Amino acid sequence: MSHTAHIPSHRKPRRSASKLALRAGVAGGVLSTIAVAGAAGPANAEPVTETIEMPTLGSLGTDLSSAVAASAEASQQEALGQSLEAQETAALQKAAKEAKKAKAEADRKAEAERAEKARQEAEAKAERERAEAEARAEAQARASRDSARTQLTSTSASDSSGSSGSSASDSGSSASDSGSSSSASDSTQAPSGTAAAIVAFARAQVGDAYVTGGTGPNSWDCSGLVQAAYANAGIDLPRISYQQSSMGSSVSLSNLQPGDILYWGSRSGSYHVAIYVGGGKYVGAQNSSTGVVERSLDWDPPSGAVRLL
Incomplete structure (x- = not known):
């Protein structure tokens, strides 16, 4: 315990600001009342008492709170x-x-x-x-x-007319008989064996589309169809038309057999090929307008033919 604990304090207790303000307001009101009474007149006159209300801390606090609240809002x-x-x-x-x-x-x-x-x-x-x-x-x-x-036919006709009458007549009769025999033989000839396989494959593609570079199964170009038809019969052919027409042996257009390769252009420089199918007809992939068709030789006569069979 501190040695100064028993000494009482001589300091006066602090008064709160609110109490001081309240006392100041009351004192001010009393002094104002006395001053007004003294100035009213003689001593025998009735005292006039006038009270001036002073603002209180309560109203000031309310106004201040309202102002603060309004400012905050x-x-x-x-x-x-x-x-x-x-x-x-x-x-x-x-x-x-x-x-x-x-x-x-x-x-x-x-x-x-x-x-x-x-x-x-x-x-x-x-x-x-x-x-x-x-x-x-x-x-x-x-x-x-x-x-x-046309030019070749005209030349042949001119040469024939220059020969003797009897010889020309005999030669013409012999050629006519030979042509008729070849034509009749071709119209009745039916492919067999390897030729039959080639012809059957070619005819099965009639109606397919023509596409440059096409090798099937539903679109072809001319050499692609010929190559595939021969491959169906177990024979390998080059891919390009002029290479295909350069193979085998040349045959006359009057002595065609089913399976022969027809070509257009020169034999070593052909630009189109097709397959002879008999009966004076061929199957070929013509162009993008017609596709794969079967046509008579008269529709577009070939330049020549080769035989590989």
Whole structure:
């Protein structure tokens, strides 16, 4: 225990600020009342008492609290308004950014669609031009072959007319009999064995599409069909038409047999091949317009033929 604990304190207790203010207000009111009474007149006059109300701490505290509350509410409203404005600004910026992004994506898709459409149109145009070029080349080749045959026929007729009458007559009769015999034999000839397999395969593809470089099973070019038909019979052929027409031995168009390879152009430089199927007909992958067809030799007479069987 402290040695100073038994000494009493001489300090006066502190008075609170509220009590001091209250006493000051009461004293002020009393003094004001006395001063007014002294100035009213003589001693025998009735005393006039006037009380001046002084503001109390209670009303001051209430007013102050109201002011503080109002200020706080105003600050809160202002802060809320600023927050809403900031949110609106952020939302507008986000919407603008998303709209810009969506527009860029739409522009990109539109450009891609335009490019794809242009590509398709270019491919279609190229295909049309290629088909037209093939048709023109085929027509020109056919016209050239027809002209050459006409010239050859005229030359042969002229040579025949220059010979003796009896010899020409005998020779003509012999040639006519031989041609009739060959024609009759060809029309009744039926393929057999390897030739039958080649012809059957070729005829089975009639109606398929023509595609440059096609090797089946549903689309072919001319040499691709011939190669596949011979492969079906166990015979390997080169892939290119002029290589195919260079194989085997040459045969006359008047002495054809089923399975013979027909060619157009020169033997070592042919540009088209097909398979003779008998009866004066052939099967070939002609072009993109006709596909694989079976046609008479008269429709497009070949330049020659070769036999591998």
